[in-house]
Amino acid sequence: MLTKLLKYSIFVNMKPNISIIVSTYNSPEWLQKVIWGFSVQTFQEFELIIADDGSTLETQALIKKMQEETTFPIIHVWHEDNGFQKTKILNRALDKCTSNYVIMTDGDCIPMPNFVETHLNLREEKRFLSGGYHKLSMDLSKLISKDAILSKRCFDVKWLIANGMKDSFKNNKITATGFKSKILNAITPTTPSWNGHNSSGWLSDILAVNGFDERMEYGGEDRELGERLENYGIKGKQIRYSTSCLHLDHARGYVNEKALALNKEIRKQTLENKAIWTNYGIKKASL
Numbered sequence: 001m002l003t004k005l006l007k008y009s010i011f012v013n014m015k016p017n018i019s020i021i022v023s024t025y026n027s028p029e030w031l032q033k034v035i036w037g038f039s040v041q042t043f044q045e046f047e048l049i050i051a052d053d054g055s056t057l058e059t060q061a062l063i064k065k066m067q068e069e070t071t072f073p074i075i076h077v078w079h080e081d082n083g084f085q086k087t088k089i090l091n092r093a094l095d096k097c098t099s100n101y102v103i104m105t106d107g108d109c110i111p112m113p114n115f116v117e118t119h120l121n122l123r124e125e126k127r128f129l130s131g132g133y134h135k136l137s138m139d140l141s142k143l144i145s146k147d148a149i150l151s152k153r154c155f156d157v158k159w160l161i162a163n164g165m166k167d168s169f170k171n172n173k174i175t176a177t178g179f180k181s182k183i184l185n186a187i188t189p190t191t192p193s194w195n196g197h198n199s200s201g202w203l204s205d206i207l208a209v210n211g212f213d214e215r216m217e218y219g220g221e222d223r224e225l226g227e228r229l230e231n232y233g234i235k236g237k238q239i240r241y242s243t244s245c246l247h248l249d250h251a252r253g254y255v256n257e258k259a260l261a262l263n264k265e266i267r268k269q270t271l272e273n274k275a276i277w278t279n280y281g282i283k284k285a286s287l
Helices: 002-012 028-039 057-069 086-094 115-122 138-143 146-150 157-162 169-175 178-187 203-208 221-231 257-272
Strands: 018-024 046-052 074-078 101-106 109-111 127-130 199-202 235-238 245-247
Touching: 018 028, 018 086, 018 115, 028 046, 028 057, 028 109, 028 146, 046 086, 057 074, 074 086, 086 203, 101 109, 101 115, 101 203, 127 221, 157 169, 199 203, 199 221, 203 221, 221 235, 221 257
Parallel strands: 018 046, 018 101, 046 074, 127 235
Antiparallel strands: 101 199, 109 245, 127 199
C-alpha cells in the first residue's frame, strides 16, 4: 500500500506526457497481456485509461490487481453492458485524459516495447498518427505468457516464427527500423486512417471534432473519427512500419449487419458533406 501511495503522490505532482486509452470488453486474459506489454515500454511517463464497454467483475478484479503491480496509473472507466457501445465509452475515457496527447489501442493488442516512445517522438501539429498491427493465430495468442512479454521474447520475430507464425513480408511491421521503416511507410498502398488498434493525436483536435459518433457500433467507427479530423485539416501520417502491436486472436460475435449499414451511411455523409463535427459525440446537440 505504501508503494502505491508513493506512486500516485509522485504522479499527481507531474503531468503525464501521454494518455493511453485501451478499449476492452470481457477479455481479461488478453487485457492482462496488453497491460504487461505497457509495463515494458521504453517510455513510461503515461497514464493508462481502460475504456470498458460493460465487462463483468472479473475484469474489474484484474484491473485492481494490475493497479497494484504497475508503476504507471491505471484508470478504469466503465458503463453497463448494453450491446456494442465502444464509441460511448471511448468518449467517456477521453474526458478522463489529463495530458494533451492521446494514444488509442485495443485490449487485444500487445504493444511493441517502443510503442509509446515512437508515438511521442513522431507526433506533429496538425497531424494524427496511424500505426499498424500484426495478427496472431489463436494458438500463438494463448502461448504468449507473462514471462514471454516481460522478457520481450514475444517481440522477436524469430521466436514468433519458431512458435508457429508464418514468415512473410508483413513481419516487417515487427522488424523494420530506421530508414527501412521510413521507406516502407512511404511506399505502402495503405492510406493512413484513424484505427482503434494503433492511432494517436492531440486531444484538442479530437475534442474539436467532438470525439466519436455515438450512433455508430462496430464497423468503421474509428475511421469516421479520422475522416472528420481530415476534414478539419488534421492529416493522417503513416507509421505502421515504425511501431506495431501483436493482435491477439478472438471471436467477433458483435458484428451486426444493420449497424454496419448505418455506419456506412454515416461515413458516406461525413465524406460528402466534409463534416468536421458530429451532434452525437462528446457534446450532445438538442435535436
